Each structure stands twice: as C-alpha cells, then as structure tokens.
Amino acid sequence: MKKLFRGRMSKLLLLQGKGGKFSGGFDISSFGDLHSGKIEQPKVGYISIDILTELLEGATKPSVAAIDGLCLGGGLEVSMACHARISTPTAQLGLPELQLGIIPGFGGTQRLPRLVGLTKSLEMILLSKPIKGEEAHQVGLVDSIVSPNDLVNTARRWALDICELRKPWIKSLYKTDKLEPLGEAREILKFARAQARKQAANLEHPLVCIDVIEEGIISGPQAGLWKEANAFQSLLFSDTCKSLLHVFFSQRATSKVPGATDLGLMPRKITKVAILGGGLMGSGIATAMILSNYPVLLKEVNEKFLNAGIDRIKANLQSRVRKGKMTEERYEKALSLVTGALGYEKFKEVDLVIEAVIENVKLKQQIFADLEKYCPSHCILATNTSTIDLNLIGEKTKSQDRIVGAHFFSPAHVMPLLEIVRTQHTSAQVVVDLLDVGKRIKKTPIVVGNCTGFAVNRMFFPYTQSALLFVDYGMDVYKIDRACTKFGMPMGPFRLADLVGFGVAVATGMQYLENFPERVYKSMLIPIMMEDKRAGEASRKGFYKYEDKRKATPDPEIMTYIQKSRSMAGVTPDAELMKLSDKDIVEMVFFPVINEACRVLDEGIAVKASDLDIASIFGMGFPPYRGGVMLWGDSIGAKYIHGKLQEWAKRYGSFFEPCSYLAERAAKGIPLSAPAASQVKSRL
Numbered sequence: 001m002k003k004l005f006r007g008r009m010s011k012l013l014l015l016q017g018k019g020g021k022f023s024g025g026f027d028i029s030s031f032g033d034l035h036s037g038k039i040e041q042p043k044v045g046y047i048s049i050d051i052l053t054e055l056l057e058g059a060t061k062p063s064v065a066a067i068d069g070l071c072l073g074g075g076l077e078v079s080m081a082c083h084a085r086i087s088t089p090t091a092q093l094g095l096p097e098l099q100l101g102i103i104p105g106f107g108g109t110q111r112l113p114r115l116v117g118l119t120k121s122l123e124m125i126l127l128s129k130p131i132k133g134e135e136a137h138q139v140g141l142v143d144s145i146v147s148p149n150d151l152v153n154t155a156r157r158w159a160l161d162i163c164e165l166r167k168p169w170i171k172s173l174y175k176t177d178k179l180e181p182l183g184e185a186r187e188i189l190k191f192a193r194a195q196a197r198k199q200a201a202n203l204e205h206p207l208v209c210i211d212v213i214e215e216g217i218i219s220g221p222q223a224g225l226w227k228e229a230n231a232f233q234s235l236l237f238s239d240t241c242k243s244l245l246h247v248f249f250s251q252r253a254t255s256k257v258p259g260a261t262d263l264g265l266m267p268r269k270i271t272k273v274a275i276l277g278g279g280l281m282g283s284g285i286a287t288a289m290i291l292s293n294y295p296v297l298l299k300e301v302n303e304k305f306l307n308a309g310i311d312r313i314k315a316n317l318q319s320r321v322r323k324g325k326m327t328e329e330r331y332e333k334a335l336s337l338v339t340g341a342l343g344y345e346k347f348k349e350v351d352l353v354i355e356a357v358i359e360n361v362k363l364k365q366q367i368f369a370d371l372e373k374y375c376p377s378h379c380i381l382a383t384n385t386s387t388i389d390l391n392l393i394g395e396k397t398k399s400q401d402r403i404v405g406a407h408f409f410s411p412a413h414v415m416p417l418l419e420i421v422r423t424q425h426t427s428a429q430v431v432v433d434l435l436d437v438g439k440r441i442k443k444t445p446i447v448v449g450n451c452t453g454f455a456v457n458r459m460f461f462p463y464t465q466s467a468l469l470f471v472d473y474g475m476d477v478y479k480i481d482r483a484c485t486k487f488g489m490p491m492g493p494f495r496l497a498d499l500v501g502f503g504v505a506v507a508t509g510m511q512y513l514e515n516f517p518e519r520v521y522k523s524m525l526i527p528i529m530m531e532d533k534r535a536g537e538a539s540r541k542g543f544y545k546y547e548d549k550r551k552a553t554p555d556p557e558i559m560t561y562i563q564k565s566r567s568m569a570g571v572t573p574d575a576e577l578m579k580l581s582d583k584d585i586v587e588m589v590f591f592p593v594i595n596e597a598c599r600v601l602d603e604g605i606a607v608k609a610s611d612l613d614i615a616s617i618f619g620m621g622f623p624p625y626r627g628g629v630m631l632w633g634d635s636i637g638a639k640y641i642h643g644k645l646q647e648w649a650k651r652y653g654s655f656f657e658p659c660s661y662l663a664e665r666a667a668k669g670i671p672l673s674a675p676a677a678s679q680v681k682s683r684l
C-alpha cells in the first residue's frame, strides 16, 4: 500500500498501491527483528484497534481502497477497515497468514466473515486461498469492479458519494447481514475444527484462528478483535511461526548461489526445449515445461515409445482438467506445444535439452556425444539422472561447461523441487539459465554439487537404512512408520519403500554401498522379500499389502521375512528397543539423516544449510512447520544429536558414526547451520 491520497480540503482518504500492486502484506522481515528483540513489539491491539479501527474505520472522513494486483494479509485487512473497496477484476485478495504460522492480526478474523460470510472467510483464511477481484465482488468483499484505468477515479468518486451521502458509510466491523445465524455458525465452526484437526494434526494456529473468529460471533467484534490481538502476539513468537518464516525466506534464498548468481550474469532466453525419453520422468518434465508455455520437442527411439510418451503427457494434462485446474481450451493449447521426434534433425533449434532415458552410462554417453553434434553450441545439455556421475555422462564430449544436472522428483510436473547439479566444469551462465527456467516452471531450484544422490536422495538414504537396521534389532515396521507420520512426514520409510518399489531401493542401495560402504547397513530384508515377488506397491505386496487400489494395510506375513533377515544379520532383538517412544524412534530415524546432511554441507555439495531445509521439505515432505531438517536439528542441538549417534554407533555399528562436521559443532556449541571454518571450498 504505497499512497494515501487526501482529496481537496481533505474530505476523503483514498488508499492505493503502486506499480499495479496494492500490498503483499505486512513486512514479515520485521518479524525476525521482533523475534530477536531488535525491535520492540507494539502494545497488543495497537495496529488493529487503535489505528485501523479507531483511526481509519472510525474516522470522520470516508476512506476507499483502490485495489489492483496483490492485496494480501495486512494489505487486505487495511482495505477492509476502509468504508469501501474498488478492485480490478484480476486483483488477488487473500489472508495467507496461516502459511506463516500466525493468524490475520489486523482485524481480518473479524471483518472478513462480516463481508463475505463465515463459510467463505474460513475457506480463504484456513486454506490461505486468495480470490480474484471478480469473485471478491460476487461474495461482497469489494463493492465494485472496474478496469485499472478507471480504478482511482472510481474510488475517489465513491468516497465523495459517501461523503455526500449518496452511498452508504459502512464500517465492516459492525456488519451482520452476511453472518450466518448462531446455530448454523456453530455447526460451520465445528466442521472447520474437525477439518483443521484432520488436515493439520500437529498445528495449533488454525484452531486458534477458528476460536478467534467464533469469539467475535458470540461476544461481538470488539471482543473478537481483542482475542485476535492477543492470539496473534503469542503465535508470532511460536516455534511454528519461526520455522515457517525460515522456510519462506530460505525458499527464496535458494536462487542466491555464490560463484554464479553474484557475477552479474543475466539468464539467456530459452525458447525451445527438447526432452529425450517419454517415460515417466521424461513425460513429466515435458508436462512441466508445456504448462509454463515452453514448446517441447519430445524425442523417442520409435513411434511406439513416442506415442506412449505423448499419451503420458495427455494423461497428466487430463488429470488437471478433471481436477478443475485446467480448462479444455488450455489443455489443447498445452498439448499443441509438444512436437514428437525420432531423430535429431530439429535439435539445431533447441536451447535446452533434458535427457531422461534409462540409467545406463553407455547410452547416456552416446546421447551426449550426439547432442554435442546436433545441438547449437549454446544449447544447455542437462540430464535428469539420479544416480550417475555427470562427469561420466559427459566423458565423450568437449562440452563439459554446458553439461548440468536437472534432477526432477517424480511426478516431475507436480513435485516442487528441482536439483540443479553443477560439476566443477559447469559454467556459471548455465547455472543462472537453469535457475531461471526452474522458477519459470514454478519449481523451487536448489543448486547442488555432483555426488551420489546429490542432496535430497543422499541426505535421506539413511531414513530407510536406519529403519531397516532397527527392524533387524527387533523394532516393529508399522510402529516406525506411525511414529514418522505422527511427526509430520507424508509417509514412513517402509510405506515409502513400497511406493518407490523395491527394485529402485536395491539399485540405490548398491550405489551407496559402492560410494559410502562404511555407512550402509546391509539389511537382507528387502532382497529376501523380492525373492518371493514382493516388490512394493506395484506388486500389491511389500511391507504392506494393497488389496484395494493404493490402500496400504499391515501384512502379518512379513514377520517370516523379518525373522529370516534377523537370523541372516546374526543379530538378536534388543529388548530396549521395544520400550522406545515415538520421539525416540523419530530421533533414531532422523539423526542419521542430519548426520548425512552435515557431510553434504562439509563437502560443499550444498551451498548452505537452509538449502537443505528446503530440499528436505520440498523433496521428501519433511514437515515445513518444523523448518526443515537442519533447523529442526538446531532446535534439538548438535551436542545431543552427536551424543545419541555415538551411543548408537557403539551398540549398532558404524552406520551411526557422527561425522566431523557434526562433532565440531557439538564440541563448539555452534549451530549446524553455521558455515564451518573447516568447511571445504564449495564444489559448486
């Protein structure tokens, strides 16, 4: 909200944004200063009551908000304290505060329900879901919709009309016509609570928000404002808020890469993209590209595979149409951007190639040699490999500077993370180019170094390893999975292994065994199950059985395999493990992940700890309200983590041996996120 107009003889107040944006909300970077005590927190209710309610809404002059572009959070709350709102049809109006672990704290919990009704306001606030100006007008949030050219004049005339009693002078805080009757309101709030508990079991603030809204309905808007002000103040200092703020800024910081984005390089325009391979990943990547209007050349080895790849793209798009995320017209337009190819003739026009064929070194080497021959010399040569060294892939070329990893997570058109894997030869320009493409296709890109598993898969390799070890030592598969989902993971290590498939699990295990033999637990459980054609969800039996569709049901039959695995491991169940709490289980599964993340940092594979927080959240579903794997580790403390790993290493082997990076922090009492003096120069 950039300007406050005062009319002639200051008869009215006109609130307008700048550059087509009304306001992205309160400056949340100041929340960090509040947390650190750098700035003093204002008295409770100072902004929402003293300023917005008493001064603005209670003023003797009418105020009208002229809304265009973003009108979010505090920006919308200020506009709701005005006596009218004029908006453009494409403006976006919303209260996204719950995404930051807080609630609307400038009166939004009281005014929004009185403008749009309880049901709509709960949907907008609890889902942090903005609505367009058109819809805002339909539901009563804004009073009129005009074009951007007419916005300011219409708003000014509206204010004059209020002044001269040609239009009503409305204080939204005291409107009641849109509020449902008390009995109905109670039912709506009861349903909202049930939904909040179901969808965000570990989060308190959605329930607090509902309580605050309810207070205003039962005891009146002033009571509601005071409850909101107090609740906002305490949530602002909650761990959830601090974690979600950390995620907000860390997500945006992943695109700040020393030695690449700090060189003044501008991203080059990528107009045409080629994808090699129309399988699950290739078709997913192609879908992500066409959804962001990149023309795609999809190459396969024969008509059959090419048609299958295009069919997969169609299926991806049709699923969006079915979910109402895409119109038929947009479906046709997106599909029209795909051109099939069986040869390299058209590759002389492409600016970026992403190879997504099977994980076969020789095949990839041949492909990159061909790409060097058929693509223009500026073309970026990217691979989606998740297991093969990029230097090996580019071995038969002289184009190492433009070879880079573009590691998507399946399904590639849905998962938000993109690992940009840079070798020591990859040019800074190519990194800058791919960061730009990543953002344009609405991914969160993180730049990582070239090693087995890059960042995400490498960090999380111990997630299942540790769980398998503890099952051999007597723990229950399903108890471990339950503890991890209660902690906030989308699924536990065993359900994840079923989903990924045992074939992939074994292949990945081999990779790690080859590169990190001292810290791989060689469990025989999965190979034994595979001998009996148990290969995970796709075979309808893995750690769970899948009788109907994707519903995972515990399967008592796995005990046979577990007993065999234990005897092959030569271990006897440890009675101590039977008494473990969920908290203990979570520590035993995640501390090895933190240990590996420390190695990834120490080797310079990741630029900074906050990148690994984002990688853990967006790549593995680590609960964002815990801030990511490294921030969570720091909330526990390096010393404690180091001590537990040492204890387990003594009892269960070198898999748990704490790395030197972690040991250094434990000894010095410094956070995991502090760049260590001993940290090798980043390999990025």
Ligand SMILES: C[C@@H](O)CC(=O)SCCNC(=O)CCNC(=O)[C@H](O)C(C)(C)COP(=O)(O)OP(=O)(O)OC[C@H]1O[C@@H](n2cnc3c(N)ncnc32)[C@H](O)[C@@H]1OP(=O)(O)O
Residues within 6 Å of the ligand: 024, 025, 026, 027, 028, 029, 070, 072, 073, 074, 075, 077, 096, 097, 100, 103, 104, 105, 106, 108, 249, 252, 253
């Ligand atoms: C009491 C409460 O009710 C008061 C409040 O208002 S709480 C805050 C409510 N507002 C929000 O939660 C909005 C947060 N911001 C966003 O959702 C998005 O940034 C956006 C939709 C506003 C814009 O998105 P986009 O165009 O993609 O741009 P970026 O997200 O990349 O942001 C650009 C830079 O602006 C910084 N930034 C954005 N919003 C805020 C904010 N509210 N406070 C402080 N800084 C903000 C963001 O960090 C980016 O900075 P960078 O240095 O360029 O990375």
